[in-house]
Amino acid sequence: MSTTAAELAEQFGLRTASGPLAGDSALPVHAALAGLFRGGALRRGTAVSVDGRARLSLAYALAAEPSKRGYWCAVVGVPELGLSAAADLGIDPNRLIALPDPGEQWLRAVSILVETVDVLILAAPAVPPPGGMNRLHAKLRERQAVLICLGRPLPGTGAALTTRGPHWHGLDAGAGRLRSRTIRVAATGKLARPGTAVVSLPGEDGTLGRALPAVS
Amino acid sequence: MAAAEPLQEAGRFDGDRRRTVVLLCPDWPVSAAAHEAELPASRPAAIFTGNIVTACSAPARRVGVAVGQRRRQAQQRCPELAILRPDPGRDARLFESVVHSVGEVAAAALSVHPGVLTVPASAARYFGSAPTAERILAERIVTAVADETGYESLLGIADGLFAGLIAAARSARVMPGGTPAYLADLDVGQLNRPEVPEFSGRHELISLLRRLGLTTFGAFAALEPAAVAGRFGADAARAHRQARGLPDTPMGAVRPDVELAVETVLDPPADRVDMAAFAARPLAERFLSLIAGRSLTCTQVRIEAHTDAGDVSVRMWRAGASFTAADIAERTRWQLDGWLSGASTGSAPNGPITGLRLEADEVTSPAALQPTVWDDKREDDERVRRTISRLQGLLGMDTVLAGTLVGGPDATGDTRWTPWQQAAPVPRPGPWPGRLPSPHPAAVLRRPAELIDGAGKPIGVSARAELTGRPARLRTGSAGTESPRGSTPRGKTEERELAAWSRGWPVAGRWWDTAADKRIRLQVLTVDGDAFLLGYRAGRWSIDGSYD
Numbered sequence A: 001m002s003t004t005a006a007e008l009a010e011q012f013g014l015r016t017a018s019g020p021l022a023g024d025s026a027l028p029v030h031a032a033l034a035g036l037f038r039g040g041a042l043r044r045g046t047a048v049s050v051d052g053r054a055r056l057s058l059a060y061a062l063a064a065e066p067s068k069r070g071y072w073c074a075v076v077g078v079p080e081l082g083l084s085a086a087a088d089l090g091i092d093p094n095r096l097i098a099l100p101d102p103g104e105q106w107l108r109a110v111s112i113l114v115e116t117v118d119v120l121i122l123a124a125p126a127v128p129p130p131g132g133m134n135r136l137h138a139k140l141r142e143r144q145a146v147l148i149c150l151g152r153p154l155p156g157t158g159a160a161l162t163t164r165g166p167h168w169h170g171l172d173a174g175a176g177r178l179r180s181r182t183i184r185v186a187a188t189g190k191l192a193r194p195g196t197a198v199v200s201l202p203g204e205d206g207t208l209g210r211a212l213p214a215v216s
Numbered sequence B: 001m002a003a004a005e006p007l008q009e010a011g012r013f014d015g016d017r018r019r020t021v022v023l024l025c026p027d028w029p030v031s032a033a034a035h036e037a038e039l040p041a042s043r044p045a046a047i048f049t050g051n052i053v054t055a056c057s058a059p060a061r062r063v064g065v066a067v068g069q070r071r072r073q074a075q076q077r078c079p080e081l082a083i084l085r086p087d088p089g090r091d092a093r094l095f096e097s098v099v100h101s102v103g104e105v106a107a108a109a110l111s112v113h114p115g116v117l118t119v120p121a122s123a124a125r126y127f128g129s130a131p132t133a134e135r136i137l138a139e140r141i142v143t144a145v146a147d148e149t150g151y152e153s154l155l156g157i158a159d160g161l162f163a164g165l166i167a168a169a170r171s172a173r174v175m176p177g178g179t180p181a182y183l184a185d186l187d188v189g190q191l192n193r194p195e196v197p198e199f200s201g202r203h204e205l206i207s208l209l210r211r212l213g214l215t216t217f218g219a220f221a222a223l224e225p226a227a228v229a230g231r232f233g234a235d236a237a238r239a240h241r242q243a244r245g246l247p248d249t250p251m252g253a254v255r256p257d258v259e260l261a262v263e264t265v266l267d268p269p270a271d272r273v274d275m276a277a278f279a280a281r282p283l284a285e286r287f288l289s290l291i292a293g294r295s296l297t298c299t300q301v302r303i304e305a306h307t308d309a310g311d312v313s314v315r316m317w318r319a320g321a322s323f324t325a326a327d328i329a330e331r332t333r334w335q336l337d338g339w340l341s342g343a344s345t346g347s348a349p350n351g352p353i354t355g356l357r358l359e360a361d362e363v364t365s366p367a368a369l370q371p372t373v374w375d376d377k378r379e380d381d382e383r384v385r386r387t388i389s390r391l392q393g394l395l396g397m398d399t400v401l402a403g404t405l406v407g408g409p410d411a412t413g414d415t416r417w418t419p420w421q422q423a424a425p426v427p428r429p430g431p432w433p434g435r436l437p438s439p440h441p442a443a444v445l446r447r448p449a450e451l452i453d454g455a456g457k458p459i460g461v462s463a464r465a466e467l468t469g470r471p472a473r474l475r476t477g478s479a480g481t482e483s484p485r486g487s488t489p490r491g492k493t494e495e496r497e498l499a500a501w502s503r504g505w506p507v508a509g510r511w512w513d514t515a516a517d518k519r520i521r522l523q524v525l526t527v528d529g530d531a532f533l534l535g536y537r538a539g540r541w542s543i544d545g546s547y548d
Helices: A004-013 A019-025 A055-066 A084-087 A103-115 A130-143 B028-036 B058-062 B072-078 B088-105 B123-129 B133-151 B161-169 B179-184 B203-211 B215-221 B224-232 B234-243 B273-293 B326-340 B380-396
Strands: A026-028 A041-045 A047-051 A073-076 A096-099 A117-124 A146-150 A157-171 A178-189 A195-200 B020-022 B047-050 B052-056 B080-082 B111-114 B115-122 B154-159 B261-270 B297-307 B311-317 B355-362 B401-405 B415-419 B443-453 B471-476 B494-501 B519-526 B533-539 B542-548
Touching: A004 B326, A019 B072, A026 A055, A047 A055, A055 A073, A055 A084, A055 A117, A055 A146, A055 A157, A073 A103, A073 B088, A084 B401, A096 B088, A096 B380, A103 A117, A103 A130, A103 B380, A130 A146, A157 B494, A157 B519, A178 B519, A195 B415, B020 B123, B020 B133, B020 B161, B028 B047, B028 B088, B047 B058, B052 B072, B052 B311, B088 B115, B088 B133, B115 B161, B123 B133, B133 B154, B154 B161, B154 B179, B161 B179, B179 B297, B203 B234, B224 B234, B224 B380, B261 B273, B261 B519, B273 B326, B273 B355, B297 B326, B311 B326, B326 B355, B471 B519
Parallel strands: A047 A146, A047 A157, A073 A096, A073 A117, A117 A146, B047 B080, B111 B311
Antiparallel strands: A026 A041, A096 B401, A157 A178, A178 A195, B020 B115, B020 B154, B047 B052, B111 B115, B261 B355, B297 B311, B297 B355, B401 B415, B443 B471, B443 B542, B471 B494, B494 B519, B519 B533, B533 B542
């Protein structure tokens, strides 16, 4: 497989026959979100940010596909982690390491974790110093892990996802219950494919899905 | 996220439950092969795999035959040596008769591996009070095996399977609580127990320990557990627990609260072992996915087969830490082989086998960091374990957590977080009537809030679980927040206008609730699209979850 072909494929977001052979250079993404990433997958060694309403669900959903396939995930700095929701989206609790409160040493903990974990969800307690961030990116590349940052993109983020217009279905004034949410996810950044995906996150069974055409 | 809970029900693992009678048929493959070949027990015999001795009888050992020798070497030492072939099926089939004879004395007999079985010492309670009762039990077992099968056997009693195995090899009974002291002086070479595959293959560890100058169990036991797990890996951590005399069954193994079983009807009925074994494989796969689906690992499985005529074969099998469907299917085959051939009971069943059933008799959580039933065992699991140890060393045990879904009335109380490498909590028995269905809140919080109506009046809950007003706004941040990283800055009051809300759902009593602790749940949706799960208890509202 020539590098040029891979580069071209990535630039135009094409799936090539050699894509599957490239194997481990990317982690899978749910079909409803795949269109937002160049190559249709999470490129290993890079960082993605998720911001806006439902960012936590979106982060779980991104980590879910790798987790379903047996990769390890870690969640750092999220004491409110809702495991039932994460499990509904597909995260395997048996392969989830949670550091709810890493404290001052969070950057060090993250760089230890990326040595073995494939996907890491991070709510950074503070803006890291530039040197620390560069070292983290270098480590991500070396260890081929994917970092998912909650909130504003950290420097060096390859794809930034933001959500718009959440719309919940099923709840009225004094009746019904929350059943599903439709939300628009937009992507920017050099590893993103510009565009918007309309997804149900979560759908009625707590999973991620492609949203039906909006009925408003 | 709640801090780690102390190990639940610690008392249940002590004393009786751990105390184990181990029956060991020494050199079992040789005994079984010699029995089949109708050789006298006094004749030196050895099993050869390829050209190498893999097991030999005591008479052969006496004249210098040893495991690992080449055929010519062995025959030089002992020209009349009987040369036998390995056959795991035969070993298992013939061992069935031993299990059966012990089962007559103590129904709870558990096959560990052909050649080794255990009986919980609690079975002795029918014979009076310990320790006399234990001696009676031991005598009956040994007598039953000798009378009914004629095989030689050794018996030991200690705390846990591993220590019991060592005690059996020396025909010893270790007093309750005396196991660590009993083991302390043993040579580390004893860590390798070829009788049980799970405890064998430790030669590298043993030679490493010797090079470190740790020649006894006691010296090895004195090492820091976290250091052992981090540097030498999971099996060394297990050996370390065993050297310390701690239970070697996975930590926190308990009988499941709900029935975890799968069964299948054999149609057409199976009159041959291979037919039934063929059906056992997919059944075992279903069984393992049932267990794994509950985030559990099965440590003890009960295999049942029955015929239409009402004959039943039931055996308990110890399931190794990394049992696969093939392992369970193999045990099913062993069991049925013995049953159908009549070797175990003296009489074969009337008619073909019509049904198979697998039930988990004991489970533990894989978070206890035993190797588990994960289908694709990845090499990095071991690496992850080391990373976790390293992080726990850096930040403290309680900062690196594993979550277990234990069940509960809603998603805000159904998770227990415990430090990795510690026993995980056991799921609570359901069902949970009125459990809120998916979607579940992505964030679990506990933040005080107020629900107010259009006129600014606070809303409460009536005795009939109805809201006392029509909610218009949700006020948060009026008191100190409990979750430091919520979206509401600490101490600042914020009011959100509501677009929709559910009716109040009463929570069917949680087991830790007092009568006064009536609780209501309510879902609310703000006009800008944020949804929350509210809880009402003791006259106050709180945000328990956010559907972020």
